[in-house]
Amino acid sequence: MAKLRVLPASVAVPAPLTSSVDDSQLLPRRLYLETFGCQMNTHDSQRMVALMAAEGYALTDQPDEADLIVLNSCSVREKAEQKLRSKAGEMKHIKRQRPEVVLAIGGCVAQQEGERMLKRIPQADIVFGPDHLSRLPDLVREVQTKQIRLEETEFLDRRSYRFPVAPAHAPAPISAYVSVMKGCDKFCSFCIVPYTRGREVSRPAAEILDEVHCLADQGTKEVILLGQTVNAYGKHRIPGQVPFHELLYKVAEVPGIERLRFTSPHPSEFSLEQIEAFREIPELCPHMHLPAQSGSSSVLQAMRRGYTREEYLEVVATLRRIAPQVALTTDLIVGFPGETEQEFQETMTLLEEVRFIGAYSFAYSERVGTRALKIEPSVPVEERMRRLHVLQRRQDEITEEVLQKAVGERQVVMIEGRSKTDASRSSGRNGENRSVHVEGHYGPGTFLDVKIVEGYRHSLLGCAL
Numbered sequence: 001m002a003k004l005r006v007l008p009a010s011v012a013v014p015a016p017l018t019s020s021v022d023d024s025q026l027l028p029r030r031l032y033l034e035t036f037g038c039q040m041n042t043h044d045s046q047r048m049v050a051l052m053a054a055e056g057y058a059l060t061d062q063p064d065e066a067d068l069i070v071l072n073s074c075s076v077r078e079k080a081e082q083k084l085r086s087k088a089g090e091m092k093h094i095k096r097q098r099p100e101v102v103l104a105i106g107g108c109v110a111q112q113e114g115e116r117m118l119k120r121i122p123q124a125d126i127v128f129g130p131d132h133l134s135r136l137p138d139l140v141r142e143v144q145t146k147q148i149r150l151e152e153t154e155f156l157d158r159r160s161y162r163f164p165v166a167p168a169h170a171p172a173p174i175s176a177y178v179s180v181m182k183g184c185d186k187f188c189s190f191c192i193v194p195y196t197r198g199r200e201v202s203r204p205a206a207e208i209l210d211e212v213h214c215l216a217d218q219g220t221k222e223v224i225l226l227g228q229t230v231n232a233y234g235k236h237r238i239p240g241q242v243p244f245h246e247l248l249y250k251v252a253e254v255p256g257i258e259r260l261r262f263t264s265p266h267p268s269e270f271s272l273e274q275i276e277a278f279r280e281i282p283e284l285c286p287h288m289h290l291p292a293q294s295g296s297s298s299v300l301q302a303m304r305r306g307y308t309r310e311e312y313l314e315v316v317a318t319l320r321r322i323a324p325q326v327a328l329t330t331d332l333i334v335g336f337p338g339e340t341e342q343e344f345q346e347t348m349t350l351l352e353e354v355r356f357i358g359a360y361s362f363a364y365s366e367r368v369g370t371r372a373l374k375i376e377p378s379v380p381v382e383e384r385m386r387r388l389h390v391l392q393r394r395q396d397e398i399t400e401e402v403l404q405k406a407v408g409e410r411q412v413v414m415i416e417g418r419s420k421t422d423a424s425r426s427s428g429r430n431g432e433n434r435s436v437h438v439e440g441h442y443g444p445g446t447f448l449d450v451k452i453v454e455g456y457r458h459s460l461l462g463c464a465l
């Protein structure tokens with residue numbers, strides 16, 4: 001059973017609702033939703049928008065005119081957590097002027113802090129963790145009708161967890177994320193995710209395929225399978241699940257789906273069948289985001305990543321042998337506690353050895369509740385920033401070199417819309433997930449054969465053939 005904590009009426013914020021008003025009038029109709037942090041949160045937010053749309057809520061970008069405000073918090077990076085606190089503070093004046101507005105705080109910080117957050121942010125009506133996302137409409141209704149404040153943060157167990165399914169009338173994007181699992185069993189020493197999103201739970205394959213069919217029927221052309229350690233999908237072998245590589249084949253067979261991607265895999269969860277899928281499935285795009293985090297085996301051990309530098313490179317080598325067309329991007333952390341200059345240099349040599357086409361890199365930041373906090377000695381913040389700067393400068397050079405090499409190539413680009421920087425151009429992505437701009441206007445979802453004519457620092461310019 002989920003924990004449902006009802007605080008006494010003395011701390012309740014919403015104004016009383018009179019019984020003379022009918023149900024439809026009780027429901028607010030404008031939703032302001034702000035997402036902090038990661039891709040997973042963005043996806044969760046899309047679900048919440050769809051869920052609330054089914055209840056009659058239309059999105060607004062003005063919190064002042066909203067009837068329901070949802071802040072979807074993230075605790076992976078410190079900045080996102082700070083932004084949440086300052087945004088929640090800004091909501092005070094709205095609640096003061098219109099106490100009937102419901103303020104709900106979801107996501108990982110909400111999960112971590114639970115009841116404490118409800119006490120510390122008196123203007124919040126609901127604090128709910130990611131496991132309870134699908135209950136948002138019920139929670140809002142409960143707050144409105146019972147004048148209570150709610151906290152719902154207990155993890156649901158593997159067998160009782162239900163993935164929130166997007167309602168059929170949600171607008172289907174050309175490129176859609178489809179959640180295949182939630183949580184993580186890895187417990188890396190720097191990461192808070194297993195404590196905020198709970199243990200791994202894989203979704204029944206039939207449910208995933210239903211969602212993909214539904215999206216394809218509405219015009220979605222590209223599906224990105226999403227999970228914290230996505231290639232660990234199905235490993236608990238609960239009835240209804242299949243091994244991850246089988247899921248890839250099944251999704252690729254759905255009529256209308258022309259591109260398939262997945263993010264983010266864990267290096268230690270790769271099987272040969274998963275790698276062979278890149279050779280065998282034409283819809284599977286030639287790009288993989290493969291988080292390394294460090295190029296040093298000793299740092300990887302302190303991070304509790306579950307693989308060595310050599311094992312990571314073995315995955316890369318197998319991939320390049322079986323499917324050499326696959327481009328790699330990665331995540332890297334520098335300045336992890338105890339990281340020496342020599343160990344940092346091992347991360348630098350990983351860049352040279354793998355030649356990622358891009359990297360998301362971060363200076364280590366302390367996260368409350370993680371094991372890494374106890375590791376000594378910490379690297380001074382200035383030194384972390386210096387290492388980050390050195391790493392990013394080199395990765396930028398490599399990215400530029402890779403992009404320059406693409407000039408003259410023929411590529412297929414899936415158009416996503418107008419370019420944000422040049423109104424005369426359209427923008428889309430190539431198979432490697434690289435942004436490509438094309439002269440002229442083409443509708444979203446158009447597949448264009450282009451010749452690459454210029455390489456920029458982070459994108460390409462193509463000419464339609």
Ligand code: SF4
Pocket residue numbers: 184185186187188191192193194228229266
């Ligand atoms: S694999 Fe590690 S870094 Fe990724 S979500 Fe799990 S604990 Fe966090």
